[in-house]
Amino acid sequence: MKLFKKGKLALLAGAMAMAVSGAFGNFASAADVTINMAVPDWPPTRIMQDLANKHYKPPSGNNVTIALDFIPWPNYYEKLAASLTSGEEKYQMAVSDSQWLGAFIEGGYYMKLNKFIDADPELQAIFKDLHPNLVASYSTYPHKTDNYYGFPQMPDVLVTYYRSDLFCDAGEQSAFKAKYGYKLACTPQEMNDTDWDQVRDFGEFFRRASGDSLAGQTLNDDFYGIAYQAGIGYDFNTMQINGFIWQHGAGIWDETKAPNGQALGVVNSPKAVMAFEHYLSLLQFMPPVVKTGTMDIFKTDELFREGKVAWNIQWIGFGESAISTETSKVASGTDFAMMPGMRNDDGSITRWSNIGGQPFILTTWNSDLVTQESIDFVKWWLSTGTQHMFAAAGGQSGLQSVFNSEEYLTYRPWNHAFGPQLDWQKDVWHIPEFFELLVQQQQTFDKAITGQISAQEALDSIAAFQDELLREAGHIE
C-alpha cells in the first residue's frame, strides 16, 4: 500500500512536471508575430479578415495576428507605393494589383518566392491546382517566366450583370422578337451565348425615355440599355477596351516579346482600330455620363444598382452589393453570365478579357519567422477548406479543384460564369513603366470616348508614345 502510495505520488509528480515543463516549453517557444497587410477596402478583403479572425490557427503554435490595413481603392496604389518607397517597412504582406509587380519588384520591395515553393510540396500542389492564367498574371515577373512573386488573394473577371426581370418579361420578350427577329436572352445559359451584335440590340431596345413603358411599368425617369466601364481614372477604360482588342484578333504591346516586340504597327494595327471603333460604337446606348469620360466601375455599379440600366459588364467583386436588398434596388431581379465576345463562323464565341483581381505578396524586409508565418497563412488561405469558405461568403477561388466542384456553383449566382471565363483571361503589362503607359493610354482613349479624336488618331498617339517610352526604357530595340 505504501509502495502503491509512493508510486502514485511519483506518477503525479512526474505528470505535473511534464505538464509544467510542457506549458513552459510552449510559453517559451510561442512567439508573438503580427503580419501587417495592406489591402484594398472591399468585400473580398473584409471576408478574408473575418475568416482569419474566426478560423486561422497558425501551425507553428505562435501567436500570429493578421492585421489588415484597409485602404480605399481610389488611392490604394498611391498609399501602398508611398509606404513601400518611404522605407518605413510597415507592411509584411500586401494585396497588389498584378500590374504593379514590375515596379515594386524592381524597387526591391516584393519577395521572390521560388525557394519557398521549391522546398514545400504543399505550395507546389497549390500552384499546380491554380488556374494557369492566374499563375501567369498574378505570380510571374518578368511575365510568364518561372520567377514567382505572388499568390492569388482574390481572382476576378469581368462578367455580365443583367436584369433578368426585364430580359425574361413576356412583353419585352415578344417586343424584342418582333423587332429583331430572334429571342431575347433570358436565362444565364442564353445570356452566355451572347455576342456584341446582340448587346448592341439590347442597348437600342432597352433605351426608354421617361413616360415610356418598361416591363409593364411606366417609367418616371430615363432608362438605358447597356453599360460598361469608360472612365478616365486608373484603368477604367483600358480594362474593357483590351478585351475588344484581343477579341478582334489584335494585340497590345507584348512584354513577353521584348526587346523585339513592337508597339508601332501593333497597338495601332487596322484590327486594333476596328476593335476600338467597335467599343466606341456601343457607347451611344449607355447613360449620358459616359460622354464625360467619368463612367468608371463605381459609376456603372451605381447605375445598375439604382435600376438605371438593363445590362452591365462588371467585376465579380461587385456582385455582393448587386444582389443585396440593402444596397441594390434590383437585387431580386439580377442575374449573371459570361462577358460577351465576337461570334466566330462556327458559332463559337471568342471572349478574351482583361483579368482583374489581385495576388498577395510578401515584402523583402521580413524576418525568417515572419516570412514563414506569412507563407503558412497563404497556405491556409489557399487550402481547399478555406477557399470553399471564402467562396461561400462571396469570394472567388483560383483553385481548379474548388471552382470546378459542384458545390461551388451553388454559392453565388455568378459562379457558373467564373470558371469558363478564367480560360479567356490575359493581362495588361507588368513592367515598371506600367503607370506611364496606362495614364497616357487612359487619357488618349478618353479623348476618343468624349469625341475629341477618332479611334485611329487615339491608337496612333498611343503607339507613338509607347514606342518612344519603351525604347527609352530598353524594352524595345
Place this chain on the structure above:
Amino acid sequence: MSKRYQHQQGLIAQFISENRGPLLVTPALAVLVLMNIFPLLWSFGLSFFKYRANRLNEPEFVWFKNYIKILNDPNVWDRFQTTALVVSIDVLLQLIVGFLLALLFQSQFPGRRVLLMLVLTPMMLSFVAVGAFFRYYYEPTFGLLSQAVKAITGERYILLATPEGALAGVIFADVWMWSPFVMLLVLAGLVSVPKHLYEAAEIDRTSAWRRFWTITFPYIRGLLLLAILFRTIEAFKLFDLAWIITEGGPGTSTETIAIYVYRVAFQYFKTSESAALGYILLFAVIVLTNLYLFFVRKRAAEEDA
C-alpha cells in the same frame, strides 16, 4: 548642494535670461528647418540627379538635365497653358463675385448676419467635400443641374462632356468656394472708408462711378491686390477640385500643372524630375509674388509723391 553645482545653476540661469528671445523661437525654428527648409533643400538637390524612389539604382548626378527635359516637354507646356487659363478666368471671376458680394454686405439689411454666414460656408468646407458635391451636381443621370435643365428643355445637360464645359465646371466650383474669401478682404476695405468722404462727395454731387473710383477704390486697392495674390497662388496650385470633378479630363483638358506634378512624382515615380518640375512651379509663383510686390511698391511710391 555643492558650490560647483550652484555655480553651474547660476550660469544656466544667466544664459537663459540673456538669450530668452532666441531660446523661445528655437523650437519653432527647429520645426521649420526640419519640416520645411531641409526637405526643400533636399528636393532641390535631388532635382539635379537622375533618381526614382521606386528603383534600387543609385542617384546619378545629371546637372540641369531634368530641367532641360521638363522645359522641352510639350506636356508640361500644355498643362501650364491649362493652368494659366484656369487661373486667369478663375481669379477674375472670384474678384468680380467677391466684390459684388462685398458691396451687398456693406449695407445693413434684415438677415444680413445669417446670409453672411451662409455665404462664407463654402470656403470652410474641405476640397474633397466640395469636389464630391460638384461631381454629383454636374452628373447628367442623377445630378441636379441636368435634372433642372431637363425640366426646362426636355434634354439632359452634360456639362463635363466637352473640354470647355469641364473647365467651366471646375472653375465654377472654385469660384463658388473662394469668392467669399475675396469678399471678406474687400469688405474689410469698404468698411474702412470714412463716411464723411462719401458725405462730402454727395454734397459735391459727384457721380456714383466717380465716388467709387476716387474714394472707394483707393481704400480697397491694396486689399484687392492681396486677394489677387493669394487667389492666384492658390489657383496656380489647383489640384483637388479638378482631380475629383473631372480627373483631369476629358482627355487632358482640365489637367492642371499641379495634377501633372502629382502624376510625375507619385504615379510615374520620376522623383527627381518631379522635384525639378516643383521648383519650376515655385519659380513661377515667386515671379507672380514679385509682380504683386512691384505693384504695391509702385502704389506706395505714388502715395508718397
